Amino acid sequence: MEYIGELSKQAVEEIDNLKKAVYKFDIRINELVEEIAKDTDEYNQLEEKYSDLVSNGEDKEADILYGKLDELKTSLKAKNNRHETMKVAKVKALINNCRLIEAKSRNIYLSYREDYKNVYEEAKKLHEELNEKLDELKSANKTWNYHLELNSRFIDHQLRKNDIHRSLVNVHILPPYMTKPFNLDEMNK
Structure with missing residues (x-):
């Protein structure tokens, strides 16, 4: 399906890596937001x-829990930052990354143009x-038709001159496969 040169393949891989870096960044941010x-x-x-605990007068347990709250608050502040x-x-x-992707895409396009030009030139050739070759076949058919016509005229002339019926000659002298040239359209069937 795809035709791509080596430079383009490398650029496509580099673009994919740049896209993956953006996706990974998004994943890391989403994981942090969840945390x-x-x-x-x-x-x-x-x-x-x-x-x-403070309302119930459980000061000792409240002080222990306050230490955990302070630690969690510090951690939350760091994570938010x-x-x-x-x-x-x-x-x-x-x-x-967008700038790099754009530049590499430009390189892919230039590589594509070069590849396209080469393939197009090869196809044109x-x-x-x-x-x-088709002209050669047409020429061969034309030549064959010309000679067939000449031979047919010669035979007709000789048959009339010597008063011989044509049906006798068709059966014995000129086989059916020699009555028409090769048709180029038959090649495509």
Whole structure:
């Protein structure tokens, strides 16, 4: 189905790698968003539990839970910062990858044009050779028809001159396969 030169194959692979890098970046961002959502839910649950512990006067357990809350809050803050940084970095990477994809696509097109030109020239040459061979066949048919006509006229002239009936000659002298030239259209059947 596809005809592609070596340079184009390499460029297509490089473009695929650039696309994969963007998809991987999206996957990493989505995984981080899921982590943030999970940690946020956990933080909210722990904060509610902390509030209950403080309300019930369970200060020692509340202090232990506060340490976990503080640790989770710090982790969430770091993950949110990383998420924001990744969004900015993704835009930069996307712009850069799009520029590279565009440049490599241009190279593919130039390679395609060269490949197309070469294949077209080869096909054109083969077409010209085919036309030459068809002309040779037409010429052979024309020559054969000419000689058949000359021979037929000679035979007719001699038969009339010597008063011989034509049906006797057709059966014995000129076989049926010699009555018509080769037809070029029959080749295509």
